[in-house]
Amino acid sequence: MATEEDVKVFSFDVDGTLVSKSFTDAVWLRGIPEAYAEQKGLSIEDAYAIIKSDYERVGDESIEWYRIDYWLRKYGLELTPEELFTRYRNEVHVYEDVEHVLKELRSAGYDLVISSNATMEFIEFQIPPVIRRLFSHIFSATSHFGEVKKSNSFYTRVCQILNVEPHQMVHVGDHWVFDFLNPREIGINAYFLDRSGSTNKWHRYIINSLEEVLKMFGDKV
Ligand SMILES: [Mg+2]
Incomplete structure (x- = not known):
């Protein structure tokens, strides 16, 4: 499991993670x-x-x-x-935990980024400026990389651009393959977010809210 010493960047999906669908x-x-x-x-x-x-x-x-x-x-x-x-x-509905969790992570010194499949128009319209300014980078698989899914190579490029190793990144999102299996495959500390709480939390990488991320990396926060 990642420790707070390793992690430098927190990456977030958009639809179903920061905003509802x-x-x-x-x-x-x-x-x-x-x-x-x-x-x-x-x-x-x-x-x-x-x-x-x-x-x-x-x-x-x-x-x-x-x-x-x-x-x-x-x-x-x-x-x-x-x-x-x-x-x-x-x-447009930004989930209630978003602003608080992002601000805590920022003030703890972490770099925050968006890694989304949505095009930039959708991301920019839905993320209000007060939240957008907390992110250093917004990566859209479709707008920036011409990819239709967040693949291993998408995450590899994101790490390269940010100049971090995969183990120095945490990614959180609500798609089992594109937010969890694919980033995990290259060594990113990915967490599967199930806001409905319907997935049995059969392992520690399944979370129900962003607040759980704060708890896990709590020492530094
Ligand atoms: Mg999503």
Whole structure:
């Protein structure tokens, strides 16, 4: 297990970790279909069915799937990402433990970064400036590295850019493969965050809140 002497950087996933998925779901599953229905004079149900099947056809292995401008252009929607996002700004929900935990880690001298699969537009819209300024770097697999998943090579590049060894980094996220198995494979101290608390905590790398990270690295905090 990592000790606080080893660790220099804490890395966090975004959707499901720092913010809930409600905004992202609202944009993709309500925003795009509703705008398309309005523009084409379709019912919301028909527009939703068309768009859902297009999402499935493009698929999450393709970089386009993640790019909001691709979809706005594809459907000829006269709408900027900002206009679309603003419609759903009330759906942005930063989890309650985030600000406190990040500030404690920062004041303990750790470097904080974001390692996300989301594109930069989604990250920037959802993370308010008061929290964003606590991070030294934001890494988007899709926007910066042209990758659709957070792979081992994604995390290797992040460590190289930050000039740290994998064992000097803690990563926390809510995806079993992309936030836990992949970073662990290269030696990052990854923790699987299950905010629902439904996963049996069969080992010490499963946590239910960010506060548990503070407890683990508590000596220095
Ligand atoms: Mg996530």
